[in-house]
Amino acid sequence: MASRRTQTIDDDSPQTAMTKLPANFKPRPRRAHVLDQTAGPGSPKRHELSDDTLVIGRGSAADLRLDSDDVSRTHAQLLRVDDEYSIEDLDSRNGIFLNGLQVHAAVLRDGDQVQLGDVVFIYSEGS
Amino acid sequence: MGFFVRFWGVRGSIPTPGPRTRRYGGNTSCIELRSDSTVLIFDAGTGLRELGVSLLRNPPREGLDLHLFLSHPHWDHIQGFPFFGPAYLPTTTLTVYGSEKNENYQLLSGQMSNAYFPVAFKDLSARIVPKAFKKDVVEAGDFVVRRFEQKHPGGSSGFRVEHGGRACVYATDSELDQLLADQQQPVKSPRMLRRLPAPLVNAVKDADLLIADAQYTDEEYPTKVGWGHARANTVVDLAIQAGVRQLALTHHDPMHSDRDVDAKVLTAADRARTVGAELEIFGAREGVTLRLDRD
Numbered sequence A: 001m002a003s004r005r006t007q008t009i010d011d012d013s014p015q016t017a018m019t020k021l022p023a024n025f026k027p028r029p030r031r032a033h034v035l036d037q038t039a040g041p042g043s044p045k046r047h048e049l050s051d052d053t054l055v056i057g058r059g060s061a062a063d064l065r066l067d068s069d070d071v072s073r074t075h076a077q078l079l080r081v082d083d084e085y086s087i088e089d090l091d092s093r094n095g096i097f098l099n100g101l102q103v104h105a106a107v108l109r110d111g112d113q114v115q116l117g118d119v120v121f122i123y124s125e126g127s
Numbered sequence B: 001m002g003f004f005v006r007f008w009g010v011r012g013s014i015p016t017p018g019p020r021t022r023r024y025g026g027n028t029s030c031i032e033l034r035s036d037s038t039v040l041i042f043d044a045g046t047g048l049r050e051l052g053v054s055l056l057r058n059p060p061r062e063g064l065d066l067h068l069f070l071s072h073p074h075w076d077h078i079q080g081f082p083f084f085g086p087a088y089l090p091t092t093t094l095t096v097y098g099s100e101k102n103e104n105y106q107l108l109s110g111q112m113s114n115a116y117f118p119v120a121f122k123d124l125s126a127r128i129v130p131k132a133f134k135k136d137v138v139e140a141g142d143f144v145v146r147r148f149e150q151k152h153p154g155g156s157s158g159f160r161v162e163h164g165g166r167a168c169v170y171a172t173d174s175e176l177d178q179l180l181a182d183q184q185q186p187v188k189s190p191r192m193l194r195r196l197p198a199p200l201v202n203a204v205k206d207a208d209l210l211i212a213d214a215q216y217t218d219e220e221y222p223t224k225v226g227w228g229h230a231r232a233n234t235v236v237d238l239a240i241q242a243g244v245r246q247l248a249l250t251h252h253d254p255m256h257s258d259r260d261v262d263a264k265v266l267t268a269a270d271r272a273r274t275v276g277a278e279l280e281i282f283g284a285r286e287g288v289t290l291r292l293d294r295d
């Protein structure tokens, strides 16, 4: 049935066509997910996350290097899946604490406190 | 040897998506227990859908071999099943555990009758195998699972899951407060330890992790008596009596925001502290994995 929104594109295929967007509609700009280091050697420091995987550790192979004896050479891995970051323990000596709870892995959420040894991060979700 | 526990759904009763529940999560009950070679799934609430997505990201070549346990067939514990991707693959083997009568198998298939859902249970491509507990014990891969009865409208099962000398108890939809000898005690003397029946305490005894229904605060419970869920403080007392190491409060009330869950956890932790119990308490949260086979 015809309505005011229906246009005839060609003679035999009437389709509903979006004639105009809401006046101020535009795609949102992207904002990076961020880890702010708030304690431990090297703090304060901000890390904007862009890679799909990122190893955090004391060793030279780490992508995000922390100069702390409490941190293992490859301590943890950040992994982006569906634009969310998870952190996972890579068999570290001192583990990962998420808001005080030792976890093996976790999908990170805005405001989470992540502690590796004496290093503390606050995670901020981008968009 | 590996003993991992991942929370996929921690909400009670109905999914609650949205900003108020973003951190703990809005999916209904689903927990994954995993060793290096076995995957167990407890409850098939809406969290099961995302577990399915995750399992299909890196499926083993020989196909998935999964073990499914259901606490009971209330909607929030089965609703994810029709959306569980691995059930549609001919390479998947899904063992569904129940009693000799196989009522779980029938109840899962019932919700897929065609008035409710477009795909029929019999058309699922996976090999779906019913398996019965014998005297409330069953082996599933390299885990041993024991079943125990809980107080809930229509009944529900709790599970004690053991592997490599560690134990995790999954005990949701359980109105502990109706099992108290003096049900007025929490109102008359709220701070007094609430004694639970010995068979229940034994089922939970010395668990490394207890994941328990703690839907209500003491203040909320009086208007919810008989609804089948526990006061968080009563769950704390069960954990203390059983000598549990870690307690995960779950089946969060759909009315509770992330902040409400935080408050519930703090109150529960206060209670454990006053008794002097060495018990770590936290709110079960979607997307979090714990490892039980360390230290």
Ligand SMILES: [Zn+2]
Residues within 6 Å of the ligand: B012, B013, B029, B074, B076, B077, B173, B251
């Ligand atoms: Zn429930």
Ligand SMILES: [Zn+2]
Residues within 6 Å of the ligand: B072, B074, B152, B173, B228
């Ligand atoms: Zn129920």
